Amino acid sequence: MLKVNIDGQNLEVAEGTTILEAAKKAHIKIPTLCYEEGLSIYGGCRLCVVEVEGENLLQPACATEIRDGMIVRTHSPKVREVRKTLFELIIASHDISCELNCLTCSRNGSCELRKVAEDIGITEIRLSPINKGYGEDKSSYAIMREPNKCITCGRCIRKCEEVQGIGIFTMANRGPATIVTTFGDKGMGNVECTNCGQCIHACPTGALHEVYHYESVWDVLHDESKHVVVQTAPAVRVAISEAFGDEPGTIATGQMVAALRRLGFDKVFDTNFSADLTIMEEGTELIQRIKEGGTLPLFTSCSPGWIKFIEHFYPEFLPHLSSCKSPQQMFGAIAKSYYAEKNNIPREDLVVVSVMPCTAKKFEAKRPEMDGDVDYVLTTRELAGMIKAAGIDMVNLEEEEYDRIMGTSTGAADIFGATGGVMEAALRTAYELITGKELEKLDFYDVRGMTGIKETEVEIDGLTVRAAVAHGLGNVRKLMEMIKAGKEYHFVELMACPGGCIGGGGQPIPTTDEIRQKRIDSIYQIDKNKKLRKSHENPYIKKLYDEYLGEPGSHRAHELLHTHYTARGV
Amino acid sequence: MEETLFLKREEVKDINNYDFPALKKALKMKQEDVIVEVKRSTLKGRGGAGFPTGLKWELAFKEAADKKYLICNGDEGEPGTFKDRYLLEESPLKVLEGILIAAYAIGADEGYIYIRGEYAKPIRVFSRVIEEAREKGILGENIFGSGFNFDLYLVKGAGAYVCGDETSLINSIEGKRGRSRIKPPYPVEKGLFDKPTVVNNVETLASAAEIINQGADRYLSLGTEKSRGTKLVCLSGDIRNPGIYELEFGQATLREIIDDFGGGLKNGSGLKFVVPGGISTSILLEDELDIPYTYEDLDAAGSSLGSGAVIVVGEDHDLIDLMLNVSRFFMDETCGTCFPCREGNRQIYHMLKWKKNGFTAKERQLIKDIGKTIHLAARCGLGQTSLNFISSVLDKFEDELMVRGDINVEG
Numbered sequence: 001m002l003k004v005n006i007d008g009q010n011l012e013v014a015e016g017t018t019i020l021e022a023a024k025k026a027h028i029k030i031p032t033l034c035y036e037e038g039l040s041i042y043g044g045c046r047l048c049v050v051e052v053e054g055e056n057l058l059q060p061a062c063a064t065e066i067r068d069g070m071i072v073r074t075h076s077p078k079v080r081e082v083r084k085t086l087f088e089l090i091i092a093s094h095d096i097s098c099e100l101n102c103l104t105c106s107r108n109g110s111c112e113l114r115k116v117a118e119d120i121g122i123t124e125i126r127l128s129p130i131n132k133g134y135g136e137d138k139s140s141y142a143i144m145r146e147p148n149k150c151i152t153c154g155r156c157i158r159k160c161e162e163v164q165g166i167g168i169f170t171m172a173n174r175g176p177a178t179i180v181t182t183f184g185d186k187g188m189g190n191v192e193c194t195n196c197g198q199c200i201h202a203c204p205t206g207a208l209h210e211v212y213h214y215e216s217v218w219d220v221l222h223d224e225s226k227h228v229v230v231q232t233a234p235a236v237r238v239a240i241s242e243a244f245g246d247e248p249g250t251i252a253t254g255q256m257v258a259a260l261r262r263l264g265f266d267k268v269f270d271t272n273f274s275a276d277l278t279i280m281e282e283g284t285e286l287i288q289r290i291k292e293g294g295t296l297p298l299f300t301s302c303s304p305g306w307i308k309f310i311e312h313f314y315p316e317f318l319p320h321l322s323s324c325k326s327p328q329q330m331f332g333a334i335a336k337s338y339y340a341e342k343n344n345i346p347r348e349d350l351v352v353v354s355v356m357p358c359t360a361k362k363f364e365a366k367r368p369e370m371d372g373d374v375d376y377v378l379t380t381r382e383l384a385g386m387i388k389a390a391g392i393d394m395v396n397l398e399e400e401e402y403d404r405i406m407g408t409s410t411g412a413a414d415i416f417g418a419t420g421g422v423m424e425a426a427l428r429t430a431y432e433l434i435t436g437k438e439l440e441k442l443d444f445y446d447v448r449g450m451t452g453i454k455e456t457e458v459e460i461d462g463l464t465v466r467a468a469v470a471h472g473l474g475n476v477r478k479l480m481e482m483i484k485a486g487k488e489y490h491f492v493e494l495m496a497c498p499g500g501c502i503g504g505g506g507q508p509i510p511t512t513d514e515i516r517q518k519r520i521d522s523i524y525q526i527d528k529n530k531k532l533r534k535s536h537e538n539p540y541i542k543k544l545y546d547e548y549l550g551e552p553g554s555h556r557a558h559e560l561l562h563t564h565y566t567a568r569g570v
Numbered sequence: 571m572e573e574t575l576f577l578k579r580e581e582v583k584d585i586n587n588y589d590f591p592a593l594k595k596a597l598k599m600k601q602e603d604v605i606v607e608v609k610r611s612t613l614k615g616r617g618g619a620g621f622p623t624g625l626k627w628e629l630a631f632k633e634a635a636d637k638k639y640l641i642c643n644g645d646e647g648e649p650g651t652f653k654d655r656y657l658l659e660e661s662p663l664k665v666l667e668g669i670l671i672a673a674y675a676i677g678a679d680e681g682y683i684y685i686r687g688e689y690a691k692p693i694r695v696f697s698r699v700i701e702e703a704r705e706k707g708i709l710g711e712n713i714f715g716s717g718f719n720f721d722l723y724l725v726k727g728a729g730a731y732v733c734g735d736e737t738s739l740i741n742s743i744e745g746k747r748g749r750s751r752i753k754p755p756y757p758v759e760k761g762l763f764d765k766p767t768v769v770n771n772v773e774t775l776a777s778a779a780e781i782i783n784q785g786a787d788r789y790l791s792l793g794t795e796k797s798r799g800t801k802l803v804c805l806s807g808d809i810r811n812p813g814i815y816e817l818e819f820g821q822a823t824l825r826e827i828i829d830d831f832g833g834g835l836k837n838g839s840g841l842k843f844v845v846p847g848g849i850s851t852s853i854l855l856e857d858e859l860d861i862p863y864t865y866e867d868l869d870a871a872g873s874s875l876g877s878g879a880v881i882v883v884g885e886d887h888d889l890i891d892l893m894l895n896v897s898r899f900f901m902d903e904t905c906g907t908c909f910p911c912r913e914g915n916r917q918i919y920h921m922l923k924w925k926k927n928g929f930t931a932k933e934r935q936l937i938k939d940i941g942k943t944i945h946l947a948a949r950c951g952l953g954q955t956s957l958n959f960i961s962s963v964l965d966k967f968e969d970e971l972m973v974r975g976d977i978n979v980e981g
Contacts, residue, residue, distance in 0.1 A: 089913035178906025
């Protein structure tokens with residue numbers, strides 16, 4: 001252990017501890033911008049500089065390891081003076097002016113610059129803003145970049161490269177012309193971006209945000225000739241109330257449903273319904289592939305970030321992908337056929353809106369092979385914004401129920417929102433469909449939790465089904481390499497975002513590991529409290545098959561609920 | 571006054587006429603003994619930072635690793651500096667010899683010479699030297715029958731000043747963005763491709779070769795106690811005889827360098843100030859020039875010997891023009907990684923660009939604050955020293971540069 005004195009506090013820390021980490025232990029907050037827990041150290045913003053006795057120059061707390069006997073001053077007059085000037089420089093480069101206005105920024109409630117300004121006590125900015133004059137990157141269906149707001153802290157670069165293992169961003173140019181951009185400045189829509197949106201969570205400013213659909217949704221809501229239905233993904237209900245100041249993990253299903261009705265949606269449905277449907281189709285596909293010697297392992301296909309990832313980086317594995325559309329798209333397809341026909345709504349008057357924790361869902365809805373199933377995709381953040389804009393005090397509303405029949409679901413559908421959930425839901429159903437026996441223990445703890453790659457084996461009718469789960473594309477790539485090297489499984493669940501959908505790129509900011517875990521806990525809580533916890537027990541799914549689809553894997557089911565993929569390469 | 575010829579003493583360019591005496595001598599010595607000899611000479615790095623060369627070698631030597639690298643830094647980018655270019659063109663074999671000695675001492679079997687891209691002739695000359703040395707077995711396996719293997723590759727810089735910083739240079743060789751690395755780890759522990767690496771300046775390596783050749787004692791007999799040996803001084807600016815002069819430390823004062831070697835100011839102009847170590851050092855005024863040219867005396871005068879560039883500025887120049895020129899250089903050359911250097915230099919440039927009437931007290935304070943912030947908080951030496959010139963001009967010509975009370979200028 002090393003002895004260190006920080007701001008008069010004596011403490012002992014392990015070798016390799018940085019000043020920043022040690023200060024945190026001593027309950028001293030040092031401001032940072034380019035630092036993010038879990039990413040490599042960049043040492044660029046210099047806001048965390050501190051005085052170390054014996055050194056002439058200030059030292060970055062994030063990058064400086066404690067040496068035995070070190071005496072550190074984190075908020076001395078010299079440090080505070082330097083930090084203030086530094087912050088003035090950062091703000092000038094961020095161009096807060098009439099053109100770039102905090103009030104209209106996507107991050108007006110969650111801007112880290114504002115927090116830093118408060119923490120260091122900024123009272124004046126003596127420098128005029130510099131208009132960098134960069135254009136916006138609107139090339140992507142999912143994510144938009146506003147480089148004028150970028151302070152080039154590089155967190156998006158590191159998140160994409162180190163956590164997601166992709167690396168679509170890079171620094172280009174030199175000096176003040178330094179910018180974050182994509183390869184050849186081609187734009188996010190024209191490179192190997194998976195649209196996962198983890199970069200948005202990494203960004204301290206409003207330089208990255210989703211491509212907004214809410215304006216269009218307002219328009220259709222106000223259009224009397226349209227019948228507008230909405231579906232909400234499982235991960236939204238355990239996160240949305242964070243945007244209203246609630247504790248992370250607060251379950252707000254009923255309040256959210258009530259708010260959606262007040263916004264004017266004609267029907268409030270649940271993506272959980274089509275998650276149950278997905279299990280029926282995907283479970284059937286798995287059983288078929290195992291019984292008939294089809295391509296194994298079978299890969300899940302619910303996460304559109306993962307789909308784009310495999311299309312770019314492992315196109316040779318596309319035959320392994322389940323042909324099932326994701327729950328979002330299955331919902332759209334059923335709404336626009338079964339629901340529309342049953343209620344005599346002309347297809348052109350029916351609008352399907354989904355609320356997703358995800359930015360990649362915006363891209364998915366635009367895929368030509370399923371174009372028209374879903375019209376607009378709102379992120380959790382966008383929906384929260386609409387609810388606020390309508391003056392609805394969501395968290396204090398009386399709870400309401402989803403509309404039938406596409407609002408009814410089992411606990412198996414809820415857990416789709418957490419890493420391992422699709423696997424667990426599929427195993428619950430596959431076991432009972434294959435064996436005809438009741439599954440005694442419904443909880444598959446092996447596949448739950450934040451471990452990057454999880455494995456389990458389940459005995460089903462004499463066959464040991466080997467399953468694996470990976471979340472976060474960095475882990476996904478690791479698992480894919482294991483499979484490429486010969487590791488054998490029957491069924492593999494892959495999710496683009498760390499923690500699964502509850503950690504999606506469209507979720508409230510901040511989304512940290514601690515917050516992810518709280519959302520996951522709530523998801524399993526919802527499952528536990530449900531009477532029906534197996535997809536094949538959903539009475540309305542049975543009804544849908546009886547009345548319309550026939551049986552899982554039928555011709556009609558294939559037409560509506562299955563899709564194909566594109567080998568994109570790199 | 572005469573030059574002191576230690577480095578410039580023998581300039582052989584034809585490899586067939588050069589015997590590599592220092593290298594042959596070194597190869598007969600133990601690695602440790604070569605290091606001891608260089609340490610004893612107290613040679614300091616000639617790139618600008620002045621780190622003791624022998625110590626650097628010793629640190630790298632002591633690292634246990636399957637691979638080590640020696641890099642010769644020829645990315646001479648400090649404006650006003652052209653000594654490495656001179657050595658690469660006129661004494662390439664001595665530079666090669668220094669590289670080989672250093673590599674042998676630290677136990678490197680591969681190395682790079684990184685030459686700035688604008689140096690077309692040195693690149694041509696040295697490429698040929700490498701080719702010929704390979705043909706003659708001076709690079710390759712079992713050099714001079716000693717069992718020592720070493721090969722050398724030439725890398726051309728792409729025009730970034732920051733790549734003269736050793737960690738940025740290493741990134742550049744690896745094909746990465748030219749920007750400094752966070753230290754520690756230092757290159758001697760984890761450098762090129764994460765292997766122990768010594769990066770030495772061209773002049774440093776040539777000096778090391780001569781130290782082995784002529785002996786540390788000869789070297790120690792030159793200069794002052796704190797500045798041993800000689801230095802190649804790059805004399806430029808408004809003087810009659812610009813050029814490279816090899817001077818024993820302490821042999822001449824700055825004024826003597828300017829007057830005796832440089833022939834005084836041209837066109838009979840008066841002297842405004844001198845930049846004694848390249849544009850990242852603070853200026854000295856006419857009445858500050860009677861100091862011996864040594865590391866310690868220039869430090870004591872509040873400046874630095876830097877890379878050895880002495881730039882003489884006559885009185886006809888406009889101070890704001892000069893500051894703007896220097897500011898533009900640093901603004902363009904900051905690597906863009908750390909905020910104080912990138913944004914600070916940009917703001918200073920913008921402030922200077924529209925100034926013709928002088929500065930208000932408020933602006934003066936702002937420039938001071940930014941200068942202090944860059945100096946204290948920047949990530950590497952480039953940033954830390956980028957405002958030395960401008961701050962010192964502002965300090966020393968305050969009367970001339972401030973708005974006079976009777977002129978009403980907003981600010």
